[in-house]
Amino acid sequence: MAFSLQVMLFFVVLGTASIRGCFPSSTPGVGGGEVVMPDGEKMSEKDMDKTYLFAVEGNWFPYSSVDKYTGKAVGMMYEMIKDVCHMCDMKCDTVFLGDNAERCYDASDMSSRGLNDRHFDACVGWGRTISRMNTLNFTRPFMTATMAALYAHPDSGITTVADIFPASVGFRAAYYMDALCARRNAFFGSDTLDPSSVVYVDGDWTTVLEKLTNREFDVALLPEGRDGTDGLVKITDSFDCTHGGLAMMTRKDVDMSWWDKCFMDYAMSGMQEQLCMNYDTKRCILM
Incomplete structure (x- = not known):
């Protein structure tokens, strides 16, 4: 009787191990045990x-x-x-x-x-x-x-990055398209973009575009091709602000x-x- 019980336990353990092993984690669409x-x-x-x-x-x-x-x-x-x-x-x-x-x-x-x-x-x-x-x-x-680019107000007279100083540049607050990205990709690490020229805007992209339209700043870093950019002057190539x-x-x-x-x-x-x-x-x- 004791021998029979040992044999039964052996096969139960063996069966459990086999079940756990038949669903590897790399099997598409099937959960894995490990x-x-x-x-x-x-x-x-x-x-x-x-x-x-x-x-x-x-x-x-x-x-x-x-x-x-x-x-x-x-x-x-x-x-x-x-x-x-x-x-x-x-x-x-x-x-x-x-x-x-x-x-x-x-x-x-x-x-x-x-x-x-x-x-x-x-x-x-x-x-x-x-x-x-x-x-x-x-x-x-x-x-x-989404790629980014610098856009200028059409009445600002700004057509290149060299024309920006001493104009101010608008950025959406708490977003990855920030002043550091602009310095790295549009100003190539130079000090042309002075910290005093940077304006951060709370709100969404519509708010940034409204402030640019109202000339609260003359240039803004915006997502490429976003609605509302058609009437603006794109003054840089597009670039990626992420790594x-x-x-x-x-x-x-x-x-x-x-x-x-x-x-x-x-x-x-x-x-x-x-x-x-x-x-x-x-x-x-x-x-």
């Missing part, structure tokens, strides 16, 4: 059991917005997060921020209240910039950033290397390309 990190290490059970919270801004159609009929936060980012986490059987959820982007990063004091207070683990689709990388970490980028594009932004003590690994599996499966086609966007960085 996640093997890029360095060969396996994630701890504690990290596997944790629910990772991803904070997503609103008013970012088709990537994140509120359905006007249901009030539900919808868009490409939510589907992507769900698919990538399912790829490796990770527990994930989203937190909708609406217009409260400063909870992810406030450029005025380089703070990240939502991340530092552990309200969530990652901010979705943030530009990798030097200023942000000084205090925060980023995953591999998965989307290209590689948009990614997940986290605290420096949060290990999100699992995301990079799972996202690579997701991309290689063809699911990323299909999602981008479904949302008719060409901003995806395909692996």
Whole structure:
């Protein structure tokens, strides 16, 4: 009887091990029992059991917005997060921020209240910039950033960067298209853009354009081709204010290397390309 019980226990353990082993983390569309990190290490059970919270801004159609009929936060980012986490059987959820982007990063004091207070683990689709990388970490980028350019008011007489001084230049506050980006890409590191000439504007791009139209400043750094730029004078070539594009932004003590690994599996499966086609966007960085 004791021998029979030992035999039964042996086969139960063997069967359990076989079940856990038949869903590797790289199998597209199937959750895995283990996640093997890029360095060969396996994630701890504690990290596997944790629910990772991803904070997503609103008013970012088709990537994140509120359905006007249901009030539900919808868009490409939510589907992507769900698919990538399912790829490796990770527990994930989203937190909708609406217009409260400063909870992810406030450029005025380089703070990240939502991340530092552990309200969530990652901010979705943030530009990798030097200023942000000084205090925060980023995953591999998965989307290209919108290109930027300097635009002048048509009555300003400004047609090149050399004409700007001593005119003032407007920038959207707390956004990655900032004065540092302009100095690096349009002024090539020179001191032509004096700090006293920099004007930061609270609000959205419509507010920046209104102030430029009203001649509160003569030049502004704006997204290339944005509505309202047709009547302005583009005085520089377009340039990228990020280092590689948009990614997940986290605290420096949060290990999100699992995301990079799972996202690579997701991309290689063809699911990323299909999602981008479904949302008719060409901003995806395909692996």
